[in-house]
Amino acid sequence: MEWQTFAHEADVGIRGSGPTMADAFAGAATAMTSVICDPDRIEDRVAVTLECAAPDDELLLVDWLNALIYEMATRRMLFSRFDVAIADHHLTATAWGEPIEISRHHPAAEVKGASYCELAVRRQADGQWLAQCVVDV
Amino acid sequence: MNISRLKRRGNFEWELPAAGRMRVPGVIFASRELLEAMDEKVAEQVANVASLPGIVTASYAMPDAHWGYGFPIGGVAAFDAEDGGVVSAGGVGFDISCGVRTLRTGLKLADVEARKARLADVLFARIPAGIGSTGSIRLDARGMEAMLKGGARWAVQAGYGSAADLAHIEEQGRVAGADPACVSELARKRQRDELGTLGSGNHYLEVQVVSEIFDADAAHAYGLAAGDIVVSIHCGSRGLGHQIGTDYLREMVMAAPAAGIALPDRELACAPIKSALGQRYLGAMRAAINCALANRQILTHLAREALAEIFPGVRLPLLYDVSHNTCKEEAHMVAGHKRHLFVHRKGATRAFGPGHAELPREFAAVGQPVLIGGSMGTASYILAGAAGTEERAFGSACHGAGRAMSRHEATRRWNGRTLIDDLAARGILIRSPSWRGVAEEAPLAYKDVGAVVDASDHAGLAGKVARLAPLVCIKG
Numbered sequence: 009m010e011w012q013t014f015a016h017e018a019d020v021g022i023r024g025s026g027p028t029m030a031d032a033f034a035g036a037a038t039a040m041t042s043v044i045c046d047p048d049r050i051e052d053r054v055a056v057t058l059e060c061a062a063p064d065d066e067l068l069l070v071d072w073l074n075a076l077i078y079e080m081a082t083r084r085m086l087f088s089r090f091d092v093a094i095a096d097h098h099l100t101a102t103a104w105g106e107p108i109e110i111s112r113h114h115p116a117a118e119v120k121g122a123s124y125c126e127l128a129v130r131r132q133a134d135g136q137w138l139a140q141c142v143v144d145v
Numbered sequence: 146m147n148i149s150r151l152k153r154r155g156n157f158e159w160e161l162p163a164a165g166r167m168r169v170p171g172v173i174f175a176s177r178e179l180l181e182a183m184d185e186k187v188a189e190q191v192a193n194v195a196s197l198p199g200i201v202t203a204s205y206a207m208p209d210a211h212w213g214y215g216f217p218i219g220g221v222a223a224f225d226a227e228d229g230g231v232v233s234a235g236g237v238g239f240d241i242s243c244g245v246r247t248l249r250t251g252l253k254l255a256d257v258e259a260r261k262a263r264l265a266d267v268l269f270a271r272i273p274a275g276i277g278s279t280g281s282i283r284l285d286a287r288g289m290e291a292m293l294k295g296g297a298r299w300a301v302q303a304g305y306g307s308a309a310d311l312a313h314i315e316e317q318g319r320v321a322g323a324d325p326a327c328v329s330e331l332a333r334k335r336q337r338d339e340l341g342t343l344g345s346g347n348h349y350l351e352v353q354v355v356s357e358i359f360d361a362d363a364a365h366a367y368g369l370a371a372g373d374i375v376v377s378i379h380c381g382s383r384g385l386g387h388q389i390g391t392d393y394l395r396e397m398v399m400a401a402p403a404a405g406i407a408l409p410d411r412e413l414a415c416a417p418i419k420s421a422l423g424q425r426y427l428g429a430m431r432a433a434i435n436c437a438l439a440n441r442q443i444l445t446h447l448a449r450e451a452l453a454e455i456f457p458g459v460r461l462p463l464l465y466d467v468s469h470n471t472c473k474e475e476a477h478m479v480a481g482h483k484r485h486l487f488v489h490r491k492g493a494t495r496a497f498g499p500g501h502a503e504l505p506r507e508f509a510a511v512g513q514p515v516l517i518g519g520s521m522g523t524a525s526y527i528l529a530g531a532a533g534t535e536e537r538a539f540g541s542a543c544h545g546a547g548r549a550m551s552r553h554e555a556t557r558r559w560n561g562r563t564l565i566d567d568l569a570a571r572g573i574l575i576r577s578p579s580w581r582g583v584a585e586e587a588p589l590a591y592k593d594v595g596a597v598v599d600a601s602d603h604a605g606l607a608g609k610v611a612r613l614a615p616l617v618c619i620k621g
Contacts, residue, residue: 015551017184017212043552044276045581066411067398074391081335081384084277108277115276116581117552118345118621120239120387124398124411125214142214144239144387145346145552 011035013042014126016142020117021126022073023140029065029129032139033072033099034090040073040122040143041087044080045113050088052104061098065129068097069139073122076103084108086115117145146183157208157604161188166409167195173206174538174604179596182549186212187219193409194222198417199230201479201486205538207493208600209547209592213238215412218492221541223477225486226418231406232426233415234397236489238470239390241430242437243348243381245516246314246466247527247613248445250452250459252374254354257616261574264352264455265617269576271451272350272444273342274621278578280341282443289333292340293325296435297466300442306463310445312505314438314466315495320473323435324428328385329392332429335384336436341443345579345621347518347545347586348380350448353525353613363511363529363610367464375613376452376461377525378444379518380621381470382437389433393426418487427472434471441466464527465514469494469544477539488539496530496542496607515607517598518545521575521618522568522588526598528607542607546594555590556581577620586620 009031014021020043024035041047058075062068072092080086087105108115125142132138151173152160159180161171171191173180187210194216195204201223210219215235224230257264273280284292292299297318301308311318343350355373358364369375382389397414400422401407406415416423449461472489479486497503497513504513512530519525523546534540561580564587568575577583602609 013553015553017186017548017551018218019214020552063399067395070395074395077391078331078335078388081387082337084279084338110275110277110578114579114581115345116579116585118276121391121394123214123239124235124394124414127411144214 009035011039013039019142019144021140021142023138025136025138027136029137030092030094032137033069033094034092036069036073036139037076037090040076040119043117043119043143043145044086045115047088049113050086051106052089053106054085054104056103058101058103059099063097065097066127068099069129069141070122070124070127072099073143077119077121079103086113120144146180146185146188148180157600161191163195167192169195169200169203171195172203173210174600174606175208176596176600179208179600183210184212187217190217190220193413194220196409197231197233197413197415198406199224199228201225205541207541207543208604209543209545209597211547213491215410216489216491219543219547220491221489221493221538223486223488223539224418225484230418230487231415232418232423232472232487233413233489234390234393234426235412235414236491237430237472238491239387240381240470241386241389241433242468243470244437244441244466244468245377245379245518246441246445247464247516248376248448248461249368249464250374250376250461252456252459253372254374257374260455261616265574265576267451267454268350268448268617268619271447272619274619275345275578278342279338282340283337284340290325292439293328293432293435294323295319296438297442300439305443305446310442310463313463315468318438320431320434322427323431325432327425327428328389328432332385332388332392335388339383340440341447342383343380343444343621344383345582348621350444350619351377351615352617353377353615355611356614357612359609359611360529366508366511367514367527367610369611376448377516378441378448380440380444382433383440385436386433389429393429396422430472434468437468465516467494467516477535486539490541492544493541494544495540496534497540498530498532498534515542517543517594519594520546520588520591521586521615521620522573523594525613526594526609527611527613528598528601529610531605531608534606537605543597543601546591546597548590549592550590552585555587556584559584559587573615574617575620583620
């Protein structure tokens with residue numbers, strides 16, 4: 009699983025890739041965390057389970073990221089490790105992380121929502137899956 | 146941006162002729178230099194907005210326009226419900242009713258200079274800023290309902306500020322038509338601890354000095370003079386607004402095909418104003434506007450407490466409060482006929498001109514205060530809505546400098562700690578929970594706010610009144 013951010017003038021693009029769609033979704037989640045703080049600073053002490061379903065892969069990616077944003081906001085947590093399973097546009101996942109500690113995590117920007125801008129979920133020519141969109145910060 | 150396909154209407158007004166699926170032309174207000182520096186995506190997004198059903202006259206972009214999602218940031222578009230017009234959750238965005246308010250203090254630069262560091266520390270201690278910060282107010286279900294319906298009026302009744310504040314807020318502090326029943330449980334839960342918090346990113350509370358006056362009459366009407374100290378607050382509807390944006394964007398994306406709406410970009414998700422979904426979104430979005438107004442009112446109270454701790458007896462009357470991510474129902478003259486329109490402003494400020502019925506009496510002769518946020522090291526501006534602006538862009542102007550580069554590029558170029566030290570050497574004190582957050586908001590990551598407000602002035606949208614230089618910035 010690999011992840012990266014990409015440039016967007018007002019906000020930030022996030023991208024994950026890997027041998028399966030689930031890996032790409034996990035990578036996109038890690039990329040989203042990196043918008044807030046260095047994922048390596050987050051200890052995987054607490055597990056949270058999530059579940060979502062959508063009519064297509066792209067909507068499922070947005071739903072997955074927005075579910076994480078909701079959990080981060082209401083639990084005041086940051087996540088750094090993701091175990092994702094996807095079958096028939098239905099996602100189940102466990103996210104591991106810990107409560108935000110401003111003095112240690114130095115969070116830079118809050119993610120407000122995952123947008124449909126630059127949204128893509130597809131298998132690339134090399135067989136790897138890609139999952140990306142722009143998140144609003 | 147390649148400007149060869151644009152038709153020049155004036156020195157600061159450019160037309161993107163209607164083509165393809167566009168129902169109306171696009172109009173971009175900018176100098177040639179600003180226009181050439183804009184991303185190609187701005188023109189693409191202006192054209193996409195122009196293709197939405199029921200759009201009236203044109204799809205506009207303000208001088209600070211930049212690549213957004215769906216609408217460009219700096220986009221303005223009005224829709225007529227009687228003409229099949231739509232309301233777009235993407236056209237308002239996640240940070241519903243994000244806006245700026247400015248408070249006068251009665252203090253002069255000399256009063257503050259020697260106590261600036263303490264002022265910065267006290268403000269930073271009292272204003273909840275950054276991710277994970279929480280406010281001190283917890284609302285039960287009834288309290289939440291009252292806040293969502295009452296906005297800043299609710300906050301004043303709850304003891305945060307005075308009734309005099311309300312006259313200097315758009316819609317007198319409370320937008321009508323808010324329907325809390327249309328706000329999801331998720332949105333309410335997300336707001337539970339966030340009332341009275343600043344947020345992060347480009348949100349801030351700044352202590353500023355009036356460094357230059359451009360229009361003496363308007364400045365007098367606004368109670369401003371050179372050397373005056375003011376406090377400006379930039380923030381929005383917090384988690385509640387973000388979740389409402391999330392909820393309705395998804396629902397509108399799903400419902401668009403059945404409503405016969407072909408979206409050129411899913412982020413332009415919208416629904417007919419007259420549909421049940423359109424009406425529910427309006428009810429929820431207006432509740433989020435009220436939440437933002439309540440939030441800025443509570444932060445105002447906290448700022449007043451902080452300043453009173455250092456300057457006993459100081460009063461901070463509200464100059465004005467503007468929202469720049471909204472959809473508002475307004476009456477406008479179009480080709481000689483009065484029409485009721487749903488005006489989307491995404492990263493654009495309402496800028497009603499002199500004599501407009503919505504203005505407080507004391508501003509009637511000079512026009513609405515238009516509050517333009519700058520970046521930490523540059524300047525903010527106060528403009529006045531220009532005469533005739535309602536015919537130009539439905540009474541709208543720019544909202545800020547607009548980013549010139551991505552956050553990623555900004556962190557590559559600047560180090561937050563060094564930036565804080567450099568700004569301190571220039572007399573600007575930054576307090577922030579995150580150095581990286583400061584680097585992402587580096588002054589040079591933004592366009593030249595002076596060029597943006599000059600273009601707004603020359604385009605006849607809003608005239609320059611005063612320039613504000615930062616002294617203390619509490620950065621979320």
